Amino acid sequence: MKHENIEIPAAVRQKAVAQGAEGRNWLHRVASLFIELEHDWFFTVEATLAGGSESLVAAATTSSGEPVVLKVLMPPYGTYAGDTRTLAAADGSAHVRILKQDNERHAMLLEHLGPSLGVLGLSIENQMRILCDTLGEAWKIPAPLGLNTGAEKARWLRHFVTATWEELGAPCSARVIQQAINFAESRIAEFTPETSVLVHGDAHGANILSDPTHPGRFKLIDPDGLLAEPACDLAVPMREWSRELLSGDAFERGRERCGFLSQLTGVDLRTIWEWGFFERVSTGLLTMSIGNEQEGWEMLEVADTWTAV
Template sequence: MVDSVRFPVPDSVERNITAQGQQGLDWLASLDETLTSLEQDWQIAIGPALPGSTAAFIAEATTADGDIVILKLNSPGAEAGRHEAEMLGHAAGKGYAELLRHDPPRRAMLLEKLGERLDMLELPFGQQIDIICATLLKAWMPAPIDLTWPTGADRANDLAQTILTLWSAASQPCSQAVIDTALMYCRDRAATYHPENAVLAHGDPHSANILVVPDTSNPVQFKFINPDGLAIEPAHDLGVLLRAWDEGISGRHAHDIARSHARHLTTRTQVPSEAIWQWGFIERVSTGLHLLSTGQTEKGQASLKIAEAIVSTAG
């Protein structure tokens, strides 16, 4: 960035937003003006950009009362297909960072400041899973019947199309059996979607999207950030956890071990194991293919290798 820019963004943010094309370039060019206007309108002092973001300007800000809060200014591409602000508004601080102010035209949010991310606490993965499950139980809310957000059926059908497209574009990097299984599960989840059973779900509740609530202990409390916002069965959020739970999934018992992970999630939440299992496999395959498509070859291949092991050792 140019030295005269008051609010420079991290290189990772600049690269990703520049890749959005002209709308991204325009957003970067007007960033200083936008942030300065927010300082005036909200009577805050904005600090330098925090590391870790890829498609938004995120920084601490100090209010007129001296409170430290978080300013998040999303780029146009970061908001595409997401309902972050609406989700945080519905939650009203329950299970999620509290939304203090929102300016939709400027894609700006003022949020409560939380502590460290769960993935930075060096806890065993199983303990992280249990923390996320406990926080999800607090965060899930019944989805209003008239809500127009993406539904469970939408999510399943979109992932089916994504899997087919990416598999073909990558010259079929995993077996037909893996793809057939994932597509079968997509059909099942789409067919079993019922609005009355849907919750307002996070959509991507991994350990980098959950933070410590300061000044809590016995036990330490956590809240989520960065929700996508879906009207979907709770099993989907748990499937996102399952897709990353690789521990022990190898050898001739790979399928059984993976199934035991899904059952563990059921014991923590009382959500049916089969639905968790299906979403987990769908998410594992679609994520593996997505990683390949974005040049993250090693991670993508690792995810698909485990999917192969699960399918090949199924009864």
């Protein structure tokens, strides 16, 4: 069944095909899911939205004329539980408000937000200020039960880094990989639920949107939803903007960024640095593995300078 207002973005289609038979089956039936949800939840899909790769997202309008967003995840639905539990716990605080959800169809109806932080043309410093302010509010939300932990994420990344580095034919030095493993093991060893908070897990510029009802404020979208130390979230701004770091002394600029994030949040420098390092290495390898070799190389080049001193 087709839907005249649904056009599947290339990134979504490619990711679904990469999932094999289950992903291809989802592609064949996702339009029917949209039609079913329109009927059940009384809204009309206006147009699909680009930007993500693990779900099909569309702008929609309710029967009362309210703008909303529909999000339907693709298999294997690994982020769905953390996403919905986090948004339900937040209840609109520092996160997009979830209006409806369907656990069988892995669908969510969300409030409509404005442009993302990453497209507003702000300086890196101002983007980090806004991100830290928003994360600071998010960290106050009591974490729901059943979330994966920061230690589990670090274990997974430790394995991913080693396996992917070998699969790609060692695109960076063994020294970088060993440092990433060491830092991952450090964060695993120091994990405690008592010092952990509800973290987003992937708070980059496309996952923080302006709040049209409160000018100057922002909300997070697409949370992984983890119980982890706050530095887990600050790993993301540490991994971003590689070209800015490489345009000067990448090590000194990295330490300055780490210090700035610590100053903004009160989070310990060492934990930010450790999370930031292995997040940078894992994301660099992931980026190379999906064909974006230049961006991945830049991430790993920064990591190499961070191990050289």
